[in-house]
Amino acid sequence: MNHDRLPLFSLIGRVLMCSLFIVSGIGKVAAPGATKAYIVSAGLPLPDLAYLAAVAVELGLGTLLLLGFKTKWVAALMALFTLATAFTFHAHFNDPNQQVHFLKNLSIAGGLVQFAIWGAGAWSLDGLRTRRA
Numbered sequence: 001m002n003h004d005r006l007p008l009f010s011l012i013g014r015v016l017m018c019s020l021f022i023v024s025g026i027g028k029v030a031a032p033g034a035t036k037a038y039i040v041s042a043g044l045p046l047p048d049l050a051y052l053a054a055v056a057v058e059l060g061l062g063t064l065l066l067l068g069f070k071t072k073w074v075a076a077l078m079a080l081f082t083l084a085t086a087f088t089f090h091a092h093f094n095d096p097n098q099q100v101h102f103l104k105n106l107s108i109a110g111g112l113v114q115f116a117i118w119g120a121g122a123w124s125l126d127g128l129r130t131r132r133a
Contacts, residue, residue, distance in 0.1 A: 068124020
C-alpha cells in the first residue's frame with residue numbers, strides 16, 4: 001500500500017463516519033418534538049435532557065470527529081453513545097428491521113473504536129497539533 005495515501009483514507013473515513021451523526025443531529029434540531037416523543041416511547045426519563053445530550057453528541061462530537069480534534073476521546077464517547085442507542089432503541093429482536101438497526105449500530109461502534117485506538121490521522125487538527133509539537 002502507498003503510505004502517502006493513508007492521511008487521505010483516514011480523512012475519508014472520518015467524513016463517512018461523522019456524516020451519519022451530523023445529519024441525524026440536524027434532523028433532531030429540526031424536529032425536537034418528534035425526537036422527544038421517540039425518547040419517551042423508549043421509556044427514557046428526562047426526555048429534554050436526553051434530547052440535548054443526543055444533539056450534543058451528534059452535532060458537537062460529530063463535528064469534532066470530522067475535524068479530527070481530540071479524536072481518540074471523541075470516538076470513544078461516540079462509540080459508547082452508539083452502543084447505548086442500540087440497546088435502548090433497537091434491541092427489539094423480534095422485529096427484523098430493528099435487528100438490522102441494532103447490528104448497524106454495533107458496526108458503527110466498531111468503526112468508532114478504530115478511531116479511538118488509531119486516532120484521526122495526519123490530515124486533522126490532532127495531526128496538526130502533533131506536527132507542531
